[in-house]
Amino acid sequence: MDKFENLSGVAAPMPMINVDTDMIIPKQFLKTIKRSGLGVNLFDEMRYDEDGKEIPDFVLNQPAYRDAEILVAGDNFGCGSSREHAPWAIKDFGIRCVIAPSFADIFYNNCFKNGILPIALPQEQVDILMAEAQKGSNARIEVDLEAQTVTTSDGTKIAFEVDAFKKHCLLEGLDDIGLTMEKAAAIDTFEASASAARPWV
Amino acid sequence: MSPKTLYDKIWDAHLVHEADDGTCLLYIDRHLVHEVTSPQAFEGLRMTGRTVRAPDKTIAVPDHNVPTTLDRANAETMTEDSRIQVAALDTNAKEFGLHYYPVSDVRQGIVHIVGPEQGWTLPGMTVVCGDSHTATHGAFGALAHGIGTSEVEHVLATQTLIQRKGKNMKVEITGKLAPGVTAKDITLSVIGVTGTAGGTGYVIEYCGEAIRDLSMEGRMTVCNMAIEGGARAGLIAPDEKTFEYCHGRPNAPKGSNWDAALAWWKTLYSDDDAHWDKVVTLRGEDIAPVVTWGTSPEDVLPITATVPAASDFTGGKVEAAQRSLDYMGLTAGTPLRDVEIDTVFIGSCTNGRIEDLRAAAAILKGKKIAVKRAMIVPGSGLVRAQAEEEGLADIFKEAGFEWRLAGCSMCLAMNPDQLSPGERCAATSNRNFEGRQGRGGRTHLMSPAMAAAAAVTGKLTDVREMM
Ligand code: SF4
Numbered sequence: 001m002d003k004f005e006n007l008s009g010v011a012a013p014m015p016m017i018n019v020d021t022d023m024i025i026p027k028q029f030l031k032t033i034k035r036s037g038l039g040v041n042l043f044d045e046m047r048y049d050e051d052g053k054e055i056p057d058f059v060l061n062q063p064a065y066r067d068a069e070i071l072v073a074g075d076n077f078g079c080g081s082s083r084e085h086a087p088w089a090i091k092d093f094g095i096r097c098v099i100a101p102s103f104a105d106i107f108y109n110n111c112f113k114n115g116i117l118p119i120a121l122p123q124e125q126v127d128i129l130m131a132e133a134q135k136g137s138n139a140r141i142e143v144d145l146e147a148q149t150v151t152t153s154d155g156t157k158i159a160f161e162v163d164a165f166k167k168h169c170l171l172e173g174l175d176d177i178g179l180t181m182e183k184a185a186a187i188d189t190f191e192a193s194a195s196a197a198r199p200w201v
Numbered sequence: 202m203s204p205k206t207l208y209d210k211i212w213d214a215h216l217v218h219e220a221d222d223g224t225c226l227l228y229i230d231r232h233l234v235h236e237v238t239s240p241q242a243f244e245g246l247r248m249t250g251r252t253v254r255a256p257d258k259t260i261a262v263p264d265h266n267v268p269t270t271l272d273r274a275n276a277e278t279m280t281e282d283s284r285i286q287v288a289a290l291d292t293n294a295k296e297f298g299l300h301y302y303p304v305s306d307v308r309q310g311i312v313h314i315v316g317p318e319q320g321w322t323l324p325g326m327t328v329v330c331g332d333s334h335t336a337t338h339g340a341f342g343a344l345a346h347g348i349g350t351s352e353v354e355h356v357l358a359t360q361t362l363i364q365r366k367g368k369n370m371k372v373e374i375t376g377k378l379a380p381g382v383t384a385k386d387i388t389l390s391v392i393g394v395t396g397t398a399g400g401t402g403y404v405i406e407y408c409g410e411a412i413r414d415l416s417m418e419g420r421m422t423v424c425n426m427a428i429e430g431g432a433r434a435g436l437i438a439p440d441e442k443t444f445e446y447c448h449g450r451p452n453a454p455k456g457s458n459w460d461a462a463l464a465w466w467k468t469l470y471s472d473d474d475a476h477w478d479k480v481v482t483l484r485g486e487d488i489a490p491v492v493t494w495g496t497s498p499e500d501v502l503p504i505t506a507t508v509p510a511a512s513d514f515t516g517g518k519v520e521a522a523q524r525s526l527d528y529m530g531l532t533a534g535t536p537l538r539d540v541e542i543d544t545v546f547i548g549s550c551t552n553g554r555i556e557d558l559r560a561a562a563a564i565l566k567g568k569k570i571a572v573k574r575a576m577i578v579p580g581s582g583l584v585r586a587q588a589e590e591e592g593l594a595d596i597f598k599e600a601g602f603e604w605r606l607a608g609c610s611m612c613l614a615m616n617p618d619q620l621s622p623g624e625r626c627a628a629t630s631n632r633n634f635e636g637r638q639g640r641g642g643r644t645h646l647m648s649p650a651m652a653a654a655a656a657v658t659g660k661l662t663d664v665r666e667m668m
Contacts, residue, residue: 016219016517017520018398018497018499022632022634022635022636022637030237030238033241033286034241045636045640046216050622060542066622076397076398076431080333080634081332082331082333082348082349083237083238083349084238084241102401105401106348110351113351113352142444163365164222165220165222176355177249177355177358177359180358180359180361181358183217183218187359187360191228191230194214198325198465200454200459200461201258
């Protein structure tokens with residue numbers, strides 16, 4: 001998987017709760033058999049009108065946020081389906097970090113598999129970062145995964161939690177299938193004893 | 202031994218390895234695969250020279266974007282990209298030697314309906330699929346949840362999943378349901394109480410008299426929507442109904458294997474003094490037939506209620522509710538029963554099983570629809586065949602419903618079955634997100650009986666008045 005390098009970039013504010021996977025990438029774009037190329041359709045139905053023209057009010061269409069690398073959003077981000085097309089689209093657009101008070105489980109997990117860092121923070125801290133993001137392209141937010149901190153343009157540092165194994169994989173860009181395959185002997189052993197205990201499986 | 206929940210027991214029986222930091226490797230008994238979330242995973246295997254570790258535990262079926270019209274054998278009814286996706290599944294299933302139910306097979310259907318129907322899903326198993334409604338299989342007391350495509354590839358290659366153990370949540374529904382109240386009303390009402398993030402980080406076990414009283418079909422409806430409540434998995438402890446449902450299924454154990462399986466399955470329940478991290482209790486008697494009014498499954502109210510105002514809510518929900526009301530074209534204070542419906546969709550992995558069709562037919566018998574269009578999409582070819590045998594199909598057709606072939610259809614509208622902007626639909630599916638059933642489409646979720654009632658009156662309707 002892709003490595004997560006430390007990041008200093010513009011953050012786009014999206015103060016909505018329950019941003020679901022159908023909003024992030026509507027189903028008509030799930031027909032692809034590739035992982036790439038979905039960035040233009042990120043948030044498609046909020047971003048373009050029915051004729052495919054950009055809706056100027058939508059945050060990622062505003063000049064300040066067209067190159068945003070961070071997204072700050074409301075509670076329960078990524079709820080809905082398991083479609084990994086959601087993080088693929090986010091990544092392909094150029095966003096590598098999403099900050100929200102909480103995430104849906106499957107989406108959260110899918111982010112790590114694609115070099116995207118999802119950061120869950122208490123609402124008050126997200127509010128600070130949301131206000132920062134709303135300042136536009138001059139306010140760059142720094143994300144340091146190694147140190148587990150987010151820093152605003154005025155130097156306010158906010159610490160975040162991340163699972164140690166996921167952090168390690170993200171920093172090193174490790175392929176977790178490869179890591180699991182190193183445990184093939186343990187899987188073999190388990191399989192042998194499980195098929196003796198539950199032969200019907 | 203310390204007391205355990207059902208989730209604990211299944212987890213422990215599948216633990217391959219646990220690292221010091223709590224990262225676990227869990228063995229997967231059944232891997233279900235469909236055309237939308239798997240092509241990139243198979244491509245990944247090819248690129249790395251890996252193969253499918255346990256093809257005999259891997260089951261493939263196309264469902265999400267196959268047409269459900271009667272002429273679907275004609276490939277021209279599919280768009281080019283859909284056709285490529287289905288063809289990719291066909292190639293992958295054959296090349297890697299998976300169990301496979303192609304579109305031409307009568308057993309084809311929605312993956313979460315086919316799995317149980319064919320006896321692939323059994324109590325105590327771990328089941329995964331690149332689809333969030335994998336939670337459905339929890340109705341058998343199987344630990345079942347959705348995974349992303351990278352994880353699909355991981356399971357294909359290793360038959361394991363890297364996981365951290367979730368927390369235990371108990372949702373108890375006590376007492377009896379009133380007439381007209383169904384499994385769908387239970388599961389929507391629970392989400393109405395917990396919110397769509399209430400189950401995040403938890404595995405839910407549903408229990409209590411009202412759950413025990415449900416058929417296997419009803420239990421699948423309840424577990425199906427665990428994900429809408431934020432939980433990756435929902436579980437119901439297996440009992441005689443479960444065993445009876447499994448017995449004789451094509452891939453269920455036979456002979457002495459059946460006896461051995463049964464002996465183990467009977468140990469699969471939460472111990473009396475097991476620890477719960479969260480408990481939610483609802484009285485069955487308090488649950489009414491419900492509908493959703495907004496664009497989140499938590500926006501649920503009894504059919505007798507009125508459309509809420511944004512100011513009825515607090516925090517971020519105020520803005521979200523206003524956005525929902527605008528999107529849904531609803532005015533606060535309107536009785537839900539005055540909301541007119543254009544379209545009715547009965548189907549999906551939530552409510553596309555035979556019992557759902559029977560419930561709809563009971564309302565529709567001898568009646569005509571008062572909506573612009575109405576369709577019934579059975580969850581599998583076998584459900585369709587059974588409904589025809591029982592005479593349900595004739596009732597639907599005489600009422601004015603389209604009687605379709607099996608697939609996901611208008612649940613997510615990847616195929617041509619879509620709402621147009623502003624079109625209002627009474628749906629038995631599981632998501633009322635913006636654009637879910639087609640751009641600008643307005644979805645009200647409800648039970649099959651309620652959807653059938655809405656078809657007859659042309660408005661959201663209290664099914665109890667038609668019984
Ligand atoms: S019926 Fe709907 S929810 Fe179920 S698997 Fe198909 S698309 Fe997903």
